[in-house]
Amino acid sequence: TIHLNSFKTAVVANKRVYVGNINQTIDDVTTQFSDRMLKSPVNQFDKFPSKNFVDVSINDGSQIIHLATFADKILQFKEDVMYIINIAEDSEYLESTHKFKGVTTGASVCTTDHGIAWANGDGAYLFDGDKVHDILEQGGQQLISLADWQAFAFTPLVGYIPDKRQVVFVDDVGTAGDGSVYIFDVTTRSWVKGSAGTLPNAIKSNFINDYDNNLVFYDYTNKVMYKWSNTAAITSGLGITLKDMDFDAPGVKKRVFKVYVS
Numbered sequence: 001t002i003h004l005n006s007f008k009t010a011v012v013a014n015k016r017v018y019v020g021n022i023n024q025t026i027d028d029v030t031t032q033f034s035d036r037m038l039k040s041p042v043n044q045f046d047k048f049p050s051k052n053f054v055d056v057s058i059n060d061g062s063q064i065i066h067l068a069t070f071a072d073k074i075l076q077f078k079e080d081v082m083y084i085i086n087i088a089e090d091s092e093y094l095e096s097t098h099k100f101k102g103v104t105t106g107a108s109v110c111t112t113d114h115g116i117a118w119a120n121g122d123g124a125y126l127f128d129g130d131k132v133h134d135i136l137e138q139g140g141q142q143l144i145s146l147a148d149w150q151a152f153a154f155t156p157l158v159g160y161i162p163d164k165r166q167v168v169f170v171d172d173v174g175t176a177g178d179g180s181v182y183i184f185d186v187t188t189r190s191w192v193k194g195s196a197g198t199l200p201n202a203i204k205s206n207f208i209n210d211y212d213n214n215l216v217f218y219d220y221t222n223k224v225m226y227k228w229s230n231t232a233a234i235t236s237g238l239g240i241t242l243k244d245m246d247f248d249a250p251g252v253k254k255r256v257f258k259v260y261v262s
Contacts, residue, residue: 002024002025002026002027002050003024003025004019004022004023004024004038004048005022005023005024005025005030006022006023007019007020007021007022007023007038008020008021008022008063008064008065009021009064009065009066009067009106010067011067011068011069011074012045012069013069013072013074013087014042014072014087015042015043016039016040016041016042016045017039017040017045017048018037018038018039018040018054018067018069018074018087019037019038019039019048019067020036020037020064020066020067020076021033021034021035021036021063021064021065022036022037022038024050026050034063034064035055035057035060035062035063035064035078036053036054036055036064037053037054037055037056037064037067037076038050038052038053038054039052039053039054039092040052054085054092056076056083056085056092056093056094057081057083057094057097060078060081061080062078062079062080062081062102063078063079064076064077064078065077065078065079065102065103065104065105065106066103066105066106066108066109068109068111068116068118069087069111070111070115070116070127070129071115071129071130072086072087072088073085073086073087073095073127073129074087074092075109075116075127077102077103077106077109077118078102079102079103079104080099080100080102081097081098081099081100081101081102082097082098082101082102082103082132083096083097083098084096084097084098084127084132098132100120100122101118101120101122101123101125101132102120103118103119103120104120104155105155105173105206106206107155107157107158107173107204107205107206107207108120108155108156108157108158108173109158110158110159110160110167110207111160112126112160112162112165112167112186113162113165114126114128114165114186115127115128115129117135117158117160117167117184118158119153119156119158119169120153120156121149121150121153121154121155121156122146122149122150123136123146123149124136124149124156124169124182124184126167126186135184135189136149138189143190143191144182144191152171152177152180152182153169153171153172154171154172154174154176154177155172155173155174155176156169156170156171156172156173157169157170157171157172157173157199157204157206157207157217158170158207159206159207159208159209159215159217159228160207160209160215161215161228161230162209162213163213164185164230165185165186165187166183166184166185166186167183167184167186168181168182168183168207168215168228169181169182169183169184170198170199170204173203173204173206174203174204175201175202175203175221177201178196178197178201179196179197179198179199179200179201180193180194180195180196180197180198181193181194181198181199182194188262190262199226200219200221200222200224200226202219202220202221202222203219203220203221204217204218204219204220205217205218205220210227214227214228215227215228216228240261
């Protein structure tokens with residue numbers, strides 16, 4: 001006899017449920033398959049036949065942390081690597097492997113209407129259904145330096161604000177950071193940084209979007225549910241730093257009459 005006892009992560013795609021990092025009892029022997037996925041039959045979301053396993057990369061020394069889906073693909077996040085699995089056909093296959101783009105908690109991953117966004121200590125990324133983008137850079141230039149990001153990101157907490165088309169990156173799900181944030185605007189591909197204390201320096205749940213699409217999370221330390229607010233706060237210490245603008249002609253004197261900032 002074979003029983004599915006538990007699983008660490010699950011996602012619904014193509015009228016099936018895919019579960020990962022499973023615990024099974026086979027012939028009275030209980031075994032943890034940390035890098036295995038099981039899938040249910042079509043439209044039978046509570047059944048997981050043992051033959052329906054999906055092993056794309058096993059014995060790589062890393063367990064499945066989180067599953068996410070977008071555009072007939074499953075993103076299988078492990079601790080040190082992320083696999084993109086194509087599920088468009090009846091049989092799944094490994095489409096691509098992305099080393100150093102894994103996560104240590106599912107709270108570091110969120111689904112947006114533009115794709116899957118996530119972050120780790122080495123960077124922030126967006127999968128648009130076709131390609132994985134490093135959103136810390138644009139046009140061959142770093143928007144946020146790796147040193148600044150590594151100093152900011154411990155175990156990032158990531159969420160999405162649908163009406164603003166913005167992804168929120170918090171420095172830590174626990175108390176290792178200071179509650180500062182980076183906000184990425186998917187439309188303009190621009191970044192804004194929030195100061196320390198934007199979020200409480202506490203043990204936090206993952207972000208979710210409630211029935212009104214508000215971005216919410218739970219503060220386990222203070223036992224409070226928080227809702228993200230976009231209301232502007234008054235500040236007297238605003239500073240804007242721009243790079244040197246030479247308009248690709250550093251030897252020519254220019255006069256700038258107007259600047260638009262978005």
